[in-house]
Amino acid sequence: MSALGQPVEIAEIDSALRALWEEDNAATRASLTNFAIYSECDDCLEANTDVIAGITREHACRAILIASRPDAPKRSVKAWITAHCQLSGGQKSVCSEQVTFDLGQPSASLIRNIVFAHLDSDLPLVLWWQGAFTPVFDDRLYSLIDRLLIDSSTWENPAKEFETLATARDDSTSRFLLYDLTWSRLLPYRLATAGLFDHPAAASALSKVSALTITHPKNSRTEAAFLLAWLTTRSSWDASSCKASIKEDEKNEMTVHFTTPEGALTVTPTRDDGFLKSTVTLGRLTAEQIYPAGPSDTASIVARQLQSGGAHADYFETIVPHALKIIAT
Amino acid sequence: MNPFREDLATRTAPDPCTIVIFGATGDLTHRKLIPGLYNLLHDGELPPTTRIVAFARREKTDEGFRQELEESNKKYSRQSHNDRLWQTFSQQIEYHQSTFEDKEGFSRLADRLKAYREKDGTVGNVLFYLSTAPDYFDDILIALKESGLAKAPKNAWARVIVEKPFGTDLPTAQHLNQVVNDTFEEADTYRIDHYLGKETAQNIMVLRFANAIFEPLWNNQHIDHIQITCAENMGMTGGRGAYYDTAGALRDMVQNHLLQLVSLIAMEPPADLSADGVRDAKVNVFKSLRHWVGAEEVGKNVVRAQYTAGSVDGIDAVGYRQEDRVPEDSKTEAYVALRCFVDSWRWDGVPFYIRVGKQLPKKATEISIHFNEAPSVLFHKSANQQVRKNVLVIRIQPDEGVSLRMLSKVPGPAVRMEPVKMDFRYKTSFGKASPEAYERLILDAMAGDATLFARRDEVEHAWRFIDEIEKAWHQSDSPPPVAEYPAGSWGPKEADTLLEQDGRVWRRL
Ligand SMILES: NC(=O)c1ccc[n+]([C@@H]2O[C@H](COP(=O)([O-])OP(=O)(O)OC[C@H]3O[C@@H](n4cnc5c(N)ncnc54)[C@H](OP(=O)(O)O)[C@@H]3O)[C@@H](O)[C@H]2O)c1
Numbered sequence: 001m002s003a004l005g006q007p008v009e010i011a012e013i014d015s016a017l018r019a020l021w022e023e024d025n026a027a028t029r030a031s032l033t034n035f036a037i038y039s040e041c042d043d044c045l046e047a048n049t050d051v052i053a054g055i056t057r058e059h060a061c062r063a064i065l066i067a068s069r070p071d072a073p074k075r076s077v078k079a080w081i082t083a084h085c086q087l088s089g090g091q092k093s094v095c096s097e098q099v100t101f102d103l104g105q106p107s108a109s110l111i112r113n114i115v116f117a118h119l120d121s122d123l124p125l126v127l128w129w130q131g132a133f134t135p136v137f138d139d140r141l142y143s144l145i146d147r148l149l150i151d152s153s154t155w156e157n158p159a160k161e162f163e164t165l166a167t168a169r170d171d172s173t174s175r176f177l178l179y180d181l182t183w184s185r186l187l188p189y190r191l192a193t194a195g196l197f198d199h200p201a202a203a204s205a206l207s208k209v210s211a212l213t214i215t216h217p218k219n220s221r222t223e224a225a226f227l228l229a230w231l232t233t234r235s236s237w238d239a240s241s242c243k244a245s246i247k248e249d250e251k252n253e254m255t256v257h258f259t260t261p262e263g264a265l266t267v268t269p270t271r272d273d274g275f276l277k278s279t280v281t282l283g284r285l286t287a288e289q290i291y292p293a294g295p296s297d298t299a300s301i302v303a304r305q306l307q308s309g310g311a312h313a314d315y316f317e318t319i320v321p322h323a324l325k326i327i328a329t
Numbered sequence: 330m331n332p333f334r335e336d337l338a339t340r341t342a343p344d345p346c347t348i349v350i351f352g353a354t355g356d357l358t359h360r361k362l363i364p365g366l367y368n369l370l371h372d373g374e375l376p377p378t379t380r381i382v383a384f385a386r387r388e389k390t391d392e393g394f395r396q397e398l399e400e401s402n403k404k405y406s407r408q409s410h411n412d413r414l415w416q417t418f419s420q421q422i423e424y425h426q427s428t429f430e431d432k433e434g435f436s437r438l439a440d441r442l443k444a445y446r447e448k449d450g451t452v453g454n455v456l457f458y459l460s461t462a463p464d465y466f467d468d469i470l471i472a473l474k475e476s477g478l479a480k481a482p483k484n485a486w487a488r489v490i491v492e493k494p495f496g497t498d499l500p501t502a503q504h505l506n507q508v509v510n511d512t513f514e515e516a517d518t519y520r521i522d523h524y525l526g527k528e529t530a531q532n533i534m535v536l537r538f539a540n541a542i543f544e545p546l547w548n549n550q551h552i553d554h555i556q557i558t559c560a561e562n563m564g565m566t567g568g569r570g571a572y573y574d575t576a577g578a579l580r581d582m583v584q585n586h587l588l589q590l591v592s593l594i595a596m597e598p599p600a601d602l603s604a605d606g607v608r609d610a611k612v613n614v615f616k617s618l619r620h621w622v623g624a625e626e627v628g629k630n631v632v633r634a635q636y637t638a639g640s641v642d643g644i645d646a647v648g649y650r651q652e653d654r655v656p657e658d659s660k661t662e663a664y665v666a667l668r669c670f671v672d673s674w675r676w677d678g679v680p681f682y683i684r685v686g687k688q689l690p691k692k693a694t695e696i697s698i699h700f701n702e703a704p705s706v707l708f709h710k711s712a713n714q715q716v717r718k719n720v721l722v723i724r725i726q727p728d729e730g731v732s733l734r735m736l737s738k739v740p741g742p743a744v745r746m747e748p749v750k751m752d753f754r755y756k757t758s759f760g761k762a763s764p765e766a767y768e769r770l771i772l773d774a775m776a777g778d779a780t781l782f783a784r785r786d787e788v789e790h791a792w793r794f795i796d797e798i799e800k801a802w803h804q805s806d807s808p809p810p811v812a813e814y815p816a817g818s819w820g821p822k823e824a825d826t827l828l829e830q831d832g833r834v835w836r837r838l
Binding site for chain 2: 030032058059060094188190191192193194195197198199200201203206230231234235236270273275278285287288289290291292307308314
């Protein structure tokens with residue numbers, strides 16, 4: 001048996017799942033959501049299984065994992081079932097089930113049917129669409145989604161993908177809340193940066209910021225653009241009084257640096273131990289605060305996002321257009 | 330307002346402040362307050378420039394005291410202890426040696442707070458936490474007033490958190506409230522009842538008012554009775570007998586925690602979710618509690634008891650009067666069971682049965698709502714009488730969750746019914762550990778949100794109810810007897826009789 005579990009015929013999935021639970025009396029099955037991942041990446045199934053195992057630690061769900069290979073040499077359908085069990089209170093195991101599909105040359109209707117046929121009824125559907133949108137992402141699919149996860153930093157052409165999303169959001173049949181994991185990943189930085197201006201002495205410094213620089217690791221240009229877009233749209237600086245920019249950092253770190261006539265306000269990661277340090281140096285005042293840098297693994301970021309819920313305020317309407325402009329420059 | 334906070338806020342943001350803990354070398358500070366504050370920092374919830382002043386009597390250095398706290402944080406913190414984070418956190422803690430009676434100590438405290446303001450450029454918010462025996466509240470509050478510390482600097486606030494017990498009866502509670510309110514406005518007074526900070530207690534309002542299916546049934550038309558059980562499988566270890574024997578179960582648990590649960594279960598939908606909206610709704614329940622007056626009424630509706638020798642968790646246990654620091658002739662109740670009525674339109678005729686005790690078989694706090702039976706015309710022969718009622722159980726601790734018992738047909742040719750249970754458990758559905766009640770409550774006090782704290786009138790109304798019972802026990806000519814139960818059993822027979830008289834039984838936990 002592979003990490004994907006036990007292979008099953010598509011028609012047998014429901015009965016195989018029932019048998020799986022009947023085998024083990026000690027296990028409690030729990031589910032808060034249907035959590036589906038769709039990807040067109042050839043070798044992502046095992047990595048995604050690991051992600052699901054991580055997510056179920058904090059978030060019991062029925063997981064549906066679909067790997068679609070449009071370029072496969074022939075049509076094929078393979079399926080597996082498995083359970084992710086976590087010990088709760090040291091004794092009973094709490095389990096989430098996972099159904100995995102590997103589809104060669106699938107038709108759009110096959111993919112949709114596979115999602116629809118294996119949902120746990122009445123529970124919300126969270127779909128994580130990995131990579132660029134394809135024609136499978138149409139109204140019959142997205143009208144069923146309650147929450148859509150994307151990761152915009154993985155897109156080659158963000159402007160095009162966001163346009164597809166805008167069309168889907170404008171469609172009267174859609175009702176999904178949108179979560180961009182790129183944006184979720186920025187939360188610790190946003191908290192630490194906001195924290196700079198919680199400091200009573202720093203509040204008045206905000207209007208005097210003359211430069212704002214965000215440095216970023218090589219592959220995090222989209223993240224940096226989002227952070228800059230957020231900071232500039234939330235404040236009232238105009239381009240002539242405050243020079244705001246992003247640039248790649250040779251140390252491969254994301255940092256935020258505000259310059260004011262009295263001093264500087266910065267957010268930098270601490271070395272190796274998972275925190276962000278915010279520093280306010282204004283005249284005689286120096287103050288430091290430590291913030292958790294948050295998890296860096298995808299499973300924890302997704303789990304945290306699912307836990308916190310709520311819509312990403314302002315994200316789509318305000319931040320995205322701004323960030324796209326920054327990315328384009 | 331910090332513009333970057335606006336779209337990040339998931340709750341009212343706490344203000345930066347200095348927290349002054351009176352009695353900071355005590356058990357509560359080590360087990361709950363410091364680990365709670367550390368966890369807030371760990372989660373990024375603690376505002377910058379938060380400082381902690383630890384006020385206590387013994388001579389200690391900052392460094393020595395921080396080391397003590399570090400040891401207990403390693404033991405009690407909900408999240409793992411991180412050296413780097415602790416380093417940052419502990420530098421914000423300073424020890425302030427003084428007695429509560431020493432005026433000079435308070436003026437040094439004022440100097441210290443002023444120095445923080447200047448150094449940090451803060452406005453000077455201060456949260457005073459009275460974590461001492463209540464005997465000292467007067468001294469501390471008067472000293473705070475006289476030293477001018479209770480009056481916040483311009484644009485700042487000064488608030489006080491008062492630990493339980495809020496008095497030992499109505500006059501002492503009124504006196505305490507008087508002293509507190511002479512020093513702080515009621516709006517700046519936060520009486521902590523950690524039960525209200527528990528997720529499961531907060532979930533009672535969500536369960537009732539965010540689900541359309543329960544509220545239409547939440548009244549005397551559909552509910553037969555309600556039970557609240559708070560069982561502990563512990564006796565008087567660690568010298569707790571000394572305090573406990575002066576209080577007893579009724580004052581230690583019922584006056585505050587359990588009546589608070591009654592109020593959450595029984596309240597009308599509040600006008601809004603503001604602190605006063607919710608507390609107004611709760612206080613109406615306290616006002617409607619039917620008082621038991623005189624030995625006879627109290628004897629009929631309240632059972633008090635002490636445990637005798639027995640066995641708990643496989644270990645032999647001594648009786649209450651043989652416990653460490655408990656007098657041999659003690660009349661203090663280690664167990665109490667009572668029948669209450671909320672005299673309101675909604676609850677007319679619905680009894681609320683409460684029981685709480687030490688040395689019971691297990692540790693559990695649970696509320697159960699027992700619904701009326703379905704009309705028996707169709708299936709009256711098919712189910713055992715006792716299990717025919719639907720029961721909704723709200724488990725407050727441990728194993729937090731909600732379950733619903735209903736009847737189902739047993740497969741087979743005959744119509745036979747058995748109860749089945751639908752169960753929601755926090756631990757299996759939400760893997761994440763809930764924050765400790767103290768974390769939530771301290772943060773709320775820093776944010777100026779008093780919803781989960783007891784208001785003066787709630788406390789005083791609760792005492793009015795309790796005092797009548799205490800009076801019948803301790804001041805009447807023919808007080809109701811103190812019953813007995815073997816340690817490790819589910820309480821005295823008299824408590825079972827209390828329900829049997831009404832044709833009911835205690836729920837089996
Ligand atoms: N412990 C708990 O789990 C718990 C739970 C709920 C509520 N509470 C309530 O919380 C409060 C504190 O409980 P605790 O268990 O932490 O108390 P505790 O362990 O008895 O601590 C008492 C504290 O008061 C200080 N103190 C006593 N007399 C003093 C004086 N004259 N001047 C200056 N400091 C003095 C002591 O300082 P020195 O050590 O320097 O003498 C010590 O720090 C009580 O009201 C209790 O009812 C406690």
